[in-house]
Amino acid sequence: xxxxxxxxxxxxxxxxxxxxxxxxxxxxxxxxxxxxxxxxxxxxxxxxxxxxxxxxxxxxxxxxxxxxxxxxxxxxxxxxxxxxxxxxxxxxxxxxxxxxxxxxxxxxxxxxxxxxxxxxxxxxxxxxxxxxxxxxxxxxxxxxxxxxxxxxxxxxxxxxxxxxxxxxxxxxxxxxxxxxxxxxxxxxxxxxxxxxxxxxxxxxxxxxxxxxxxxxx
Numbered sequence: 001x002x003x004x005x006x007x008x009x010x011x012x013x014x015x016x017x018x019x020x021x022x023x024x025x026x027x028x029x030x031x032x033x034x035x036x037x038x039x040x041x042x043x044x045x046x047x048x049x050x051x052x053x054x055x056x057x058x059x060x061x062x063x064x065x066x067x068x069x070x071x072x073x074x075x076x077x078x079x080x081x082x083x084x085x086x087x088x089x090x091x092x093x094x095x096x097x098x099x100x101x102x103x104x105x106x107x108x109x110x111x112x113x114x115x116x117x118x119x120x121x122x123x124x125x126x127x128x129x130x131x132x133x134x135x136x137x138x139x140x141x142x143x144x145x146x147x148x149x150x151x152x153x154x155x156x157x158x159x160x161x162x163x164x165x166x167x168x169x170x171x172x173x174x175x176x177x178x179x180x181x182x183x184x185x186x187x188x189x190x191x192x193x194x195x196x197x198x199x200x201x202x203x204x205x206x207x208x209x210x211x212x213x214x215x216x217x
Contacts, residue, residue: 002036003028003210004087008094008102010043016136016177020203021093024132024172027207028089038083047107051076055114073111080108081115085125089210090167093134094157099141101153109160118165127166130213132206133157135171138178140188140195168213170206174199 005025009015025037054073058066066074084090094105112118117125141151154173162169179185179192 001032001034002038002087003032003089003091004038004040004083005091006040006042006093006105006108008043008092008105008108010104012041012044015095016174017093017095017134020134020136020172020174020199021091023200023203024091024134024207024210027204028091028211031208031211038087040080040083042104042108043102046104047076047111048073052107052110052114055111074114077111077115080112081117081125084112084165085117088129089213090126090129090131091134091210092131092157092161094153096135096137096151096153099150099152101156105157113164124165129167130210131161131167131169132203132210133161133169133171134203136174136177136199138176138182139185140175142175170209172199172202172206 003025005021007015007018007021009017012018029035029037050069051073054067054070055077058070058074061067061070092105094102097103113120116122135154135157137151139145139147139150141147141149154171158169158171161167175195176185176188176192179188185192
């Protein structure tokens, strides 16, 4: 029994996405105390800047003529895909940055998709696996808010994880994480506290579900 956890926050201390991910992980651990948890911290240890381009170009280059960078990129893509294939369940903690998907997560996804096991037309090694996506937002971009529609990340991540990678996905979202940091948002303190409580409850519930699905299997 194993869990793969990916964190995309650029912070190690004070990260809301990491904190919610910790709740999911704790619930998993409560059911599977002896299970293996593998981790990748792409926010603090990002993918090499040229890795995707090198991995894309490598298959079109005769093996004997590939550069060291191309070979390394292919090896990295294979390692990333091995991590997904070897895990029984997956946890992704990815914050919203500047209204869009984290560049670190985008680079990670792009590189994984260069591996033949995850390429278009193949049945991905992740197909049918249970997963939780934790995502957090400094503001609030839900329906009816002044910035409705400014979240350009969550829909993309769901499309990748649910439809491309074919995961059995649950999503935990927490908005207004900048309340208490940005004085302009002080009027939303009570709402932010309520949202935090609800998000933590959702993380607990989805963590238990993630564990119980495999426990039952």
